[in-house]
Amino acid sequence: MKLKRTLKYLLLLILLSSLGFLYGFSNHRNGEKKVEKINIDFESDENNFLTHGMVNKLLIQNDKSVQNQAKSVIDLYRLEKEILKNPYIEKASLFITIDGTLNSLIKQRTPIARVIADDETYYLDSQGVKVPLSDNYSARVPLITGVQKDQNLGEVNQLLRKIIADDFLKKEIVGIHFENSKECLLTVRSGNYKVEFGGLQEIDQKFRKLKAFYNKAFRDSTIHKYKTINIKYHNQVVGVK
Incomplete structure (x- = not known):
């Protein structure tokens, strides 16, 4: 009975370790995946002062565009702060999808x-x-x-x-x-x-x-x-x- 319980806990430990390894491996591979596409949307479709190209030029990290950089090195919080320095932008929300698309939702000042x-x-x-x-x-x-x-x-x-x-x-x-x-x-x-x-x-x-x-x-x-x-x-x- 005691051996059976020990084997049960050992099996559970192996299962958890395997899941942790798979999660870490998957997370590592996901982090190494590069940003392949940049998608810019304006809230309420209002971009009178700004163009998609102007916002795209603001998405700079390590002195170059975030496109083709690894997802793991992209600091979304810092990018948002940099974007908000533009006087025509009121709000900015950034997120990266699994397929490597950087999505930017921009609200222009009214x-x-x-x-x-x-x-x-x-x-x-x-x-x-x-x-x-x-x-x-x-x-x-x-x-x-x-x-x-x-x-x-x-x-x-x-x-x-x-x-x-x-x-x-x-x-x-x-x-x-x-x-x-x-x-x-x-x-x-x-x-x-x-x-x-x-x-x-x-x-x-x-x-x-x-x-x-x-x-x-x-x-x-x-x-x-x-x-x-x-x-x-x-x-x-x-x-x-």
Whole structure:
């Protein structure tokens, strides 16, 4: 009985050792397999600023393309960090399949405004990050002028996010000018008048007032008679003809 139990444990040990050897051998062979193909996909098929070739050139390790390098030497984490240094890339996810294909899923930054400041011009993305202009693509987004160096772009971004979340405002508002670091003036698509928005407080309430004013002014066709529409004061809209 004792011998039988010993043989049973010995057989189990041999089986486990064999499985470990086979796993190690398979893992070694898999690691030695080379990256034979690079597949690049853009999230939501958006690659306005970037091309597949531009991303491919970012996939560099040991001063050469990762293609034809052994899978075991590819540091995916480091490659992702290098890719994210590109100012047009918001997220990057890399993985290698068993057949030796390196898959790259790239999310491009989404510009929501173009900012013209005293010393620089750039896009502002949905995360409030500055994105440089590109020779490959010019985004049709609201133009922001009068931004001061010390101005809080987070507050500006909050206003922009409210605009792009509303289908009407997204089409209507084409420009934002800061007369100082605290108050802004909106340029609209529907006419030559300006909208005095004021400070970046009570944003939702101000846009509700503007849309209510529009509803009446468009209905009675008086909208084009106005030079300015002031919505910065609490609970009132002042239209100047």
